[in-house]
Amino acid sequence: MTSPATAAPSATGIRRIVAASLIGTTIEWYDFFLYGSAAALVFNELFFPGSEPLVGTLLAFLTYAIGFAARPLGGLVFGHYGDKIGRKQLLVLSLLLMGGATFAMGLLPTHASIGVGAPILLTLLRLIQGFALGGEWGGAVLLVSEHGDDRSRGFWASWPQAGAPGGNLLATGVLAVLAAVQSDAAFLAWGWRIPFLLSGVLVMIGLWIRVSVSESPVFLEAQARAAEQAAAGAKAKPPVAEVFRTNWRGVLTAIGTRLGENISYYVITAFLLVYVTSHLGLPKSDGLNAVLIGSAVHFVAIPAWGALSDRIGRRAVTLIGSVGMTGWAFAFFALLDSKSFPVIAAAVTVGLLLHGAMYGPQAAFISEMFATEVRYSGASMGSQLASIIGGALAPIVAVALLRAYDSSLPVSVYLATAAVITTLTVLVAKETRGRSLTREHTPVRAPVPAARRAGPVPADHN
DSSP: OOOTTTSOOOHHHHHHHHHHHHHHHHHHHHHHHHHHHHHHHTHHHHTSTTSOHHHHHHHHHHHHHHHHHTHHHHHHHHHHHHHHHOHHHHHHHHHHHHHHHHHHHTTOOOHHHHTTHHHHHHHHHHHHHHHHHHHHHHHHHHHHHHHSOSSSHHHHHHHHHTHHHHHHHHHHHHHHHHHHHSOHHHIIIIITHHHHHHHHHHHHHHHHHHTTSOOOHHHHHHHHHHHHHHHTTOOOOOHHHHHHHHOHHHHHHHHHHHHHHHHHHHIIIIIHHHIIIIISOOOHHHHHHHHHHHHHHHHHHHHHHHHHHHHHOHHHHHHHHHHHHHHHHHHHHHHHTTOOHHHHHHHHHHHHHHHHHHHTTHHHHHHTTSOHHHHHHHHHHHHHHHHIIIIITHHHHHHHHHHHHSSSHHHHHHHHHHHHHHHHHHHHSOOOTTOOSOOOOOOOOOOOOGGGTTSOOOOOOO
């Protein structure tokens, strides 16, 4: 029998939860992706001058990668407190940190004004961005997953995932408009600051919506259970320690599942801007507009893939994306080399459709791997550790390969290898579709003494 605490909310209730998570994640990804676009377009000149173009871009992407390096720390801290005091409060904090750091970037003096202090300050703010985003993903997808029901979790939980293309769409759209109405000199001088300062307004809107939602009923039930156990004298262990002690396979599965998705996304959206401008000699508007079109389709495709995973399983849909990306890794650059904007836009769009097949079911898939008491920690650590070896390094590795070989083929091999790793991980993973999120965490216990074995055996909640 379903308890009042865990009963599925009404259609209106779940939509409000989804809207709050989607808007919040869109704003946070807007902030995060804005940096990536600026790193490819202007930060190499404003904060790392005096280098050849690809070297300056590489240095800009190194500070971009530092944001990813901070994400596991954010996942660790936010995961611990999210499993202790709740998902909602941590989501409000992550939005404030992200928005504040992005707004401050819009006020930064450049290298021409204060010298080496400029890239140092930029790097510190990027660290704050990464820390905040490391805590955002787990909380946002869990808030929706734990409010929804077992049968349609893939669809509802995929909406916070759509915040990634939504944020990229917003960031790229603002940059594309500015590039269209400003000269290159004006954009480089002051126009690039506008999207960063706009973040302050967006964060206020996001906070107004996010503070109005209720805490996860599944978490509240687990919290009450933990309080009863504490009253009985049981000593709770840190959620992160419990995850690595009892469910390290789930963490490794989450890392492998995310690797191909993570690398493919940043190659298709961030490295693309470098490739079409520095290697193909095309205007930056071609790259920005291609990502804009692809992101619009991506935004719609992610919930569709999530809904399909409710019908045929998380593994099957993820495999469509990872196997498809293995081949598309080679076709993608061949199409870019045509230098035809419609062909480039089509290449990006198909790439993001395949990425969506990996990304759409991911929120439900990873959430269903962990018990409630350690779910925020487990989901955050698995996903954010993957971001270090995936998204953080992807643009850097791709730029380095392009500079070393003056060819896209090594980049294609790199992308295809990541997709193969995800394929192999998902093939050996267990299907989670339909799994209940209300199951209780059962920590590993010492063997029961023989004198106590005659008593009744407690039910296994896992």
